Amino acid sequence: MSHKSKIFLIILIVIAAGTGLYSNKLNKKSETITPITTPTLETIKATEITTPIFFPNLKQGKLNSEDIVLSSNLTNKQDILKDIISQLIQKLEDKNILKKENFKYEVYLKNRTLYLDLDSKILSSAKTPQEELLLIYSFVNSLLTPGGADNVVLLINGVPTDKINFINISKSYKLNSNI
Numbered sequence: 001m002s003h004k005s006k007i008f009l010i011i012l013i014v015i016a017a018g019t020g021l022y023s024n025k026l027n028k029k030s031e032t033i034t035p036i037t038t039p040t041l042e043t044i045k046a047t048e049i050t051t052p053i054f055f056p057n058l059k060q061g062k063l064n065s066e067d068i069v070l071s072s073n074l075t076n077k078q079d080i081l082k083d084i085i086s087q088l089i090q091k092l093e094d095k096n097i098l099k100k101e102n103f104k105y106e107v108y109l110k111n112r113t114l115y116l117d118l119d120s121k122i123l124s125s126a127k128t129p130q131e132e133l134l135l136i137y138s139f140v141n142s143l144l145t146p147g148g149a150d151n152v153v154l155l156i157n158g159v160p161t162d163k164i165n166f167i168n169i170s171k172s173y174k175l176n177s178n179i
Contacts, residue, residue: 048072053088054141056097056134064179066091073093079112081107081143088142089122097135098125106158107143113172114143117155120164129166137179138170144175 001009049072053064068087074080083104092098099121100125107115116139126132147177151172162170 016082031178050141051084051146052086053091054138054145055088055095055136056131058131058134061130061134063134063141068100077148081109081148084142084146085116085139088138092138098122105109109149112148112150114149114152115155116143116152117158119170121154123156123164123169125164132164132166136167136173137176140173141175141177141179150174
């Protein structure tokens with residue numbers, strides 16, 4: 001065998017041995033199991049979703065806002081809107097703007113228009129046109145701020161109504177942050 005053939009043979013043996021050692025090293029590395037930690041129930045923190053609600057400040061003649069936390073088990077838009085209304089009514093009762101009663105209300109969403117069906121007692125609690133306007137816009141702004149709708153149409157006891165006390169409510173209302 002010639003000298004060149006022996007060198008070529010030695011180079012091939014070195015390459016084969018190096019490849020074998022490298023392959024063996026990778027194979028052993030792949031056999032090592034890296035533990036994966038899964039979060040436990042205690043470490044999973046529910047994401048809180050907040051949105052502002054607006055309520056009348058009758059002394060200043062404007063709306064104030066406050067962030068509320070929505071219920072975490074809500075899955076569709078109508079349930080979210082009902083939760084907003086429920087918390088708003090609770091806030092209005094706490095501020096003595098509404099008497100503590102069981103108010104009936106429904107909300108429907110159709111073609112980016114919200115239809116808010118309120119109990120007639122809600123708006124009839126206003127004593128002046130300004131109070132009634134602030135009360136209307138507390139619902140309108142609270143429902144339109146999260147997005148998903150462009151305007152609100154008010155219904156009273158399931159029927160379109162011209163007015164309760166002072167203000168014509170037969171029109172649709174858009175978000176008004178200047179009130």
